[in-house]
Amino acid sequence: MTAHHAAPATRWIHLAKRLPASLDELCGPTSGTVQLPQHLAWSGLTHFDLGDEQLLLGAYRIVLTNGMREDLIAYLNANLLTHHWPRLRIALGRPVRACWEQSFPQLATAV
Template sequence: MNTRHSDSAAEPRWAHVAERLPGSIDELCGPRSGSVQLPLHLAWSGLTRFDLDDEQLLLGLYRIVLTNGLHEDLVAYLNADLLLQHWPRLRIALGKSVRTCWEARFPQLASAAAA
């Protein structure tokens, strides 16, 4: 009996997002300051260089990486401390599936949003 169909029907529709997440938020060891140049597979339209000392640019970079990044991008460009610090504002700019997936994997993000 093939149960593959019923198994996949039970998976959340954002399972592809969860597959790219690191196992621990501590794996997010990206830069805390300075300028970051995103590769074209992430920033294919518009701004590609982001000054992390400018909060609006930092939030833009994080939105792009959280939404479109592969596992390698997440750990290279995101910083755990900055993500926690800016999560209350950042989560508003993310789609529900991305926000829900990140908060389910890392409860400290949901706690930061509630604070």
């Protein structure tokens, strides 16, 4: 690995530090409406109907991008995350996507 490839990993180390130890820790809701707190959804929509795939993907993108470990555990569900990962990963920035797929290889294989 060259220094060029190592730099992004170091730059985004804060992303890895907030991840759960296992996807099994993600025990968020699987249905109903979720209201994201202001520290996550500070602009625009704050209520997300998990039965609407577009809203679910939007909520998950916000939590994956902005959430701390406690938020990830509270609002994400491992089964939903894995199921929707192929579409969700497209909406995430490369650092977030890479961090999750490197930490949880089962996500990369769900694609």
